[in-house]
């Protein structure tokens with residue numbers, strides 16, 4: 001069997017999921033705005049340090065992939081390298097089988113063929129509303145790696161921290177560890193993987209989880225991952241937005257952020273990108 005080539009992950013990642021919030025028209029104009037050089041959001045020269053990715057709904061992956069190709073062609077025409085790619089496209093889920101009689105499901109091979117590099121798996125909403133299990137998520141992660149894509153696995157405790165901070169951290173790490181271990185056991189050791197630490201109680205709220213809690217849980221998750229040949233990145237998600245990364249923020253604790261509502265306006269994305277670039281010394 002031919003060996004699989006995986007995407008190369010940079011130091012920091014900023015991923016945006018549109019969940020099911022946008023019309024197709026809004027998604028495509030948003031994608032164009034993200035890539036528009038005038039908006040100063042994607043900087044291909046910083047690619048080794050910071051990479052952005054958009055995870056639209058299934059219907060808009062194809063048009064977004066076409067927009068991305070146009071953008072890359074312009075870069076190549078102006079003499080800018082697109083290897084490694086300056087921007088990633090992702091999917092919000094996939095089936096654990098490659099093809100077959102699975103009505104309503106989406107093949108990881110089809111997702112790959114459209115140009116996606118990342119597949120988000122096991123999001124809290126898929127677990128709570130659609131009953132996705134750890135075992136299913138792990139199988140989907142294996143199917144994602146088999147296509148040479150990167151699984152973006154969401155983990156996070158359900159209950160908000162109580163009065164004793166250390167107990168809350170231990171409980172959160174223990175809850176996250178179950179899926180982290182299941183996924184790592186299912187994927188090749190050399191496959192890159194991204195874990196998004198998203199405390200369920202902090203998703204869809206006005207404010208994110210506290211920096212100290214996130215930093216301690218992420219450290220615990222890194223301990224569970226341990227050392228492995230493939231790259232592993234741990235991001236934070238859950239009401240993340242401008243102001244969370246810089247001084248006294250999450251920048252020192254995590255490998256990036258997974259953005260939802262606070263990335264719906266391009267200005268919000270620009271602010272977050274700037275904060276990360278400043279911390280990396282590439283602003």
Ligand SMILES: O=C(CO)COP(=O)(O)O
Nearest residue numbers: 203204238239240260261
């Ligand atoms: O679930 C999330 C990203 O997948 C976070 O969403 P919000 O930032 O809208 O809470």
